Amino acid sequence: RKEVEQDPGPFNVPEGATVAFNCTYSNSASQSFFWYRQDCRKEPKLLMSVYSSGNEDGRFTAQLNRASQYISLLIRDSKLSDSATYLCVVLNQAGTALIFGKGTTLSVSS
């Protein structure tokens, strides 16, 4: 089983839609989780950390379910500029590196 698994998509949604991405991780001892965003042929950039209690940043909400080893990202009121690949990221057990999922591709159309 891969360390971090995501549905690759693509998710094709109209502007204004709400879309949710899911991610599972294999190491139950993992402590830190993040979502990164990668635009086409660009480098990845941190979108947000994922906290145990769930956290929100504007239109973006991240949730963590430790029991199910499951992380989610919800995007409300999608914008054209949200079109990108969203990477689920888990800190490895040694605390030395971030482990990236393959990403979920989102395409928002007008």
Place this chain on the structure above:
Amino acid sequence: GAGVSQSPSNKVTEKGKDVELRCDPISGHTALYWYRQSLGQGLEFLIYFQGNSAPDKSGLPSDRFSAERTGGSVSTLTIQRTQQEDSAVYLCASSPGPPLGQGNGELFFGEGSRLTVL
């Protein structure tokens, strides 16, 4: 510059040749990482430097791959006797320093070096 700088941005080489990829991290960042991203694949961790030492080199795929960092700054990733499966974008990232964790998960990536092995 203010960001992570990588060179070359593109490299085309013949199978069997050696290549060197360079990374200049953000000034003052003590942690440096190398990842690679193949077409349709996720980012694959290669090696982590803290200062000049590499506490985690578990991601290097074979002994053809090596990396060093000098002066706590610039790092070089060397691939010897390149193979076609080495073709990928090699991404370098830096961060202010350990520990990575909750509230401190930001790696600053360079634009990458795209390696094509013919």
